[in-house]
Each structure stands twice: as C-alpha cells, then as structure tokens.
Amino acid sequence: MLVCNVVGARPNFMKMAPVVHELRRRSLPQLLVHTGQHYDAAMSQVFFEELGMPEPDVYLGVGSGSHAQQTARVLEAMESICLERRPTLVVVAGDVNSTLAAALAAAKLGLPVAHLEAGLRSRDRSMPEEINRILTDHLSDLLFTTEEDGNRNLRREGISETKICFTGNCMVDSLRRHQDAALARRPWESYRLPPGEYALLTLHRPSNVDSQEQLTRSLDTAAWIAGRMPVLFPVHPRTRQRIEALAPALPDTLCFCDPLPYLSFLGLMARARFVLTDSGGIQEETTALGVPCLTLRRNTERPATIELGTNLLVGDDQNQIRQAVDQICRGEWKQGQIPPLWDGRAAERVVDAIASFSGASRPT
Numbered sequence: 222m223l224v225c226n227v228v229g230a231r232p233n234f235m236k237m238a239p240v241v242h243e244l245r246r247r248s249l250p251q252l253l254v255h256t257g258q259h260y261d262a263a264m265s266q267v268f269f270e271e272l273g274m275p276e277p278d279v280y281l282g283v284g285s286g287s288h289a290q291q292t293a294r295v296l297e298a299m300e301s302i303c304l305e306r307r308p309t310l311v312v313v314a315g316d317v318n319s320t321l322a323a324a325l326a327a328a329k330l331g332l333p334v335a336h337l338e339a340g341l342r343s344r345d346r347s348m349p350e351e352i353n354r355i356l357t358d359h360l361s362d363l364l365f366t367t368e369e370d371g372n373r374n375l376r377r378e379g380i381s382e383t384k385i386c387f388t389g390n391c392m393v394d395s396l397r398r399h400q401d402a403a404l405a406r407r408p409w410e411s412y413r414l415p416p417g418e419y420a421l422l423t424l425h426r427p428s429n430v431d432s433q434e435q436l437t438r439s440l441d442t443a444a445w446i447a448g449r450m451p452v453l454f455p456v457h458p459r460t461r462q463r464i465e466a467l468a469p470a471l472p473d474t475l476c477f478c479d480p481l482p483y484l485s486f487l488g489l490m491a492r493a494r495f496v497l498t499d500s501g502g503i504q505e506e507t508t509a510l511g512v513p514c515l516t517l518r519r520n521t522e523r524p525a526t527i528e529l530g531t532n533l534l535v536g537d538d539q540n541q542i543r544q545a546v547d548q549i550c551r552g553e554w555k556q557g558q559i560p561p562l563w564d565g566r567a568a569e570r571v572v573d574a575i576a577s578f579s580g581a582s583r584p585t
C-alpha cells in the first residue's frame with residue numbers, strides 16, 4: 222500500500238495536513254507530492270511549517286502559467302511520478318488546477334483516485350474551479366464530502382452511492398487543531414487592530430480582480446468600510462499586480478499587507494468583527510469560528526455556510542453590503558450553527574475509508 226497525497230496551491234495545504242498526520246499516526250505508507258502551483262514562501266512553505274507537514278517527497282515545480290499550461294505541466298509530471306512510484310491510491314484536495322491534473326494523470330494509468338472536498342457545485346462554469354470540481358469528481362473512486370449538498374449533487378450526477386463518503390470537513394480539523402495557538406499569537410497587535418473591532422478582507426477571484434471596473438468597485442466598498450472601522454487586507458499576488466496597475470487613492474484605515482501565514486490569518490479571522498471575502502475556504506472557516514462573513518460572489522458551492530453558518534452572499538451590491546455591515550455593527554447578525562461533521566475528526570473518517578478501500582486493518 223502507498224497513498225500518494227498531492228497538494229499544489231495554498232487552500233490545499235490545510236485540507237491535506239490532517240490526512241497526512243492521520244496516515245502517519247497509523248503508520249500507513251504515504252508519499253507527499255507538491256506540484257509547485259503556489260511557490261512563493263508566503264503562499265506555500267510557511268503553511269507546511271505551521272501545519273507541521275513534512276517536506277514534500279517530490280516537488281514538481283510547475284509554477285504559474287495559463288490554465289492549460291499549468292494543468293498540462295502537472296499532468297505530465299504526475300504521470301512520471303505515478304509510473305515510478307506506483308501508488309495504490311492518489312489523494313487530491315479541493316478544486317485547483319493541480320487537483321484536476323493529478324486526478325487525470327492517475328485515472329488514465331488506472332490508479333484509484335480519492336477526492337477530498339468532493340461534490341461542491343456553484344453551478345457557475347465561468348469559474349475555473351467549477352470545471353475542476355466536476356471533472357475531478359467524475360474521475361474519482363472515493364469521494365469525501367464535506368456537506369449534505371455535496372452528497373445530493375453527486376447522486377444527481379449519477380455517481381454511485383458506494384463511492385460517496387460523507388466524512389466532514391478536513392479544513393476544520395486544521396482549524397480546531399491550531400485555533401488556540403493562533404489566538405495566543407495575538408496577530409491583531411502587529412497591525413494595531415482592536416480585537417473585535419476591525420474587518421478582514423481578501424480578494425483574488427478573477428471575476429473580482431481581473432477587470433479594472435470590478436476591482437475599483439471592490440476597493441470603493443473596502444474604503445467605505447474603512448470609514449467605519451479599520452480594514453486589514455492581506456493581498457494575494459494576483460490581486461497585488463492588479464492594484465499596483467490601478468494605483469488607487471485609499472484611506473489609511475484600509476491597511477494592505479502581504480499574504481499572511483496560516484496561524485496569523487486564523488487568529489485575525491477569529492477576532493474580526495466580520496470578514497469580507499471571495500474565497501471558498503474562508504466562507505467555511507468563518508462559519509466554523511462563528512464570525513460573520515460577507516461573500517463578494519453571486520453564488521457559492523458551500524451552501525451550508527449560508528443555511529447553517531454565518532455567511533451571506535452579497536455579490537457586488539453596494540447597498541446590500543452597506544446594510545449588512547450596519548446590521549453586523551448593531552450586533553444583529555445570525556449566530557449560526559456548526560454544520561454536521563465539522564467536528565475536527567474528519568481526517569480520521571477519511572483515513573478509515575482509505576484503509577478499508579486499501580484493505581489495511583484499523584489500528585486498535
């Protein structure tokens with residue numbers, strides 16, 4: 222038995238880390254492959270360190286490029302690794318280009334594939350991630366879902382019930398494991414932010430940052446919020462390039478910083494008055510923390526964060542955003558509940574399923 226875990230971009234690391242830890246705890250043989258889709262230390266290495274992940278056994282170094290280039294580079298390099306190391310199962314996470322490419326390389330060689338965070342659907346095929354999700358799920362033999370909606374989506378698409386495992390959310394395992402350490406760092410102090418009285422902003426989706434008009438609108442919203450409370454904006458490399466080109470005039474209370482390490486960001490989220498984001502994972506992390514989240518998108522593949530959690534979709538509707546911020550400031554936001562199986566033990570269920578799929582016995 223050899224389980225090959227593939228990661229590539231920042232949001233993969235916190236989903237895969239608990240699985241890597243659990244496989245190691247049970248002494249099950251594994252190989253960790255990093256595709257190198259994210260390569261800056263701030264987007265990759267620091268996450269490995271803070272999540273206690275081992276150094277990757279294999280680094281593919283694919284770097285940036287168009288979707289086709291990035292996907293093709295991972296596909297080709299993963300094929301060689303699979304032929305060389307002959308894993309008995311390839312595990313991929315989330316919905317980035319590396320996820321689809323690694324799954325496709327393995328499936329074409331007849332190797333079984335497991336997908337962490339299967340079944341999520343935004344029903345918006347203009348998002349590259351939606352295409353990655355659908356294709357990865359249809360290539361997979363084990364589909365680990367995080368919420369009920371994911372199970373329904375997979376059934377509707379004709380995926381056999383025997384392949385679907387409702388295991389819960391591995392990203393929440395990482396959050397629970399590191400939450401106390403993150404708060405102990407008091408990361409808000411580094412930015413002179415009063416705990417509970419600042420907003421945290423992230424923005425990186427092509428639909429929000431690639432058009433000048435859209436980016437200007439998002440920055441106007443951030444500037445309006447910064448008139449009410451300080452806003453911290455850790456800027457993704459893709460967004461930084463776009464903002465530099467625009468050179469906007471912005472208030473001092475809108476504070477830009479480099480992408481943050483996992484623990485700093487987690488601590489900042491936990492003590493934010495609210496979070497404004499277009500990220501997928503942050504919608505879930507804020508629900509797990511019970512912190513209000515306004516999502517700058519028109520759809521979400523993670524409906525549990527809205528139906529049960531603290532999330533609201535606001536798109537780019539300035540009025541709706543202003544009303545929601547007022548509501549949060551008045552303390553009238555929904556409390557939210559923790560979705561089923563977001564209990565910090567998802568990786569145990571994932572590894573139970575991997576072990577039984579691979580014929581390994583359970584530890585006593």
Ligand code: UD1
Nearest residue numbers: 230231232258259260261264285286317318349350458459
């Ligand atoms: C990718 C994922 C997205 C995820 C996001 C999290 C896809 C299709 N998209 O988007 O789902 O939410 O990661 O961050 O896989 N860059 C750097 N340093 C890096 C990595 C990227 O400077 O370490 C710059 C490059 O100029 C690159 C751009 O950021 O062209 C975009 O990177 P890329 O990996 O293509 O996509 P993301 O926008 O990061």
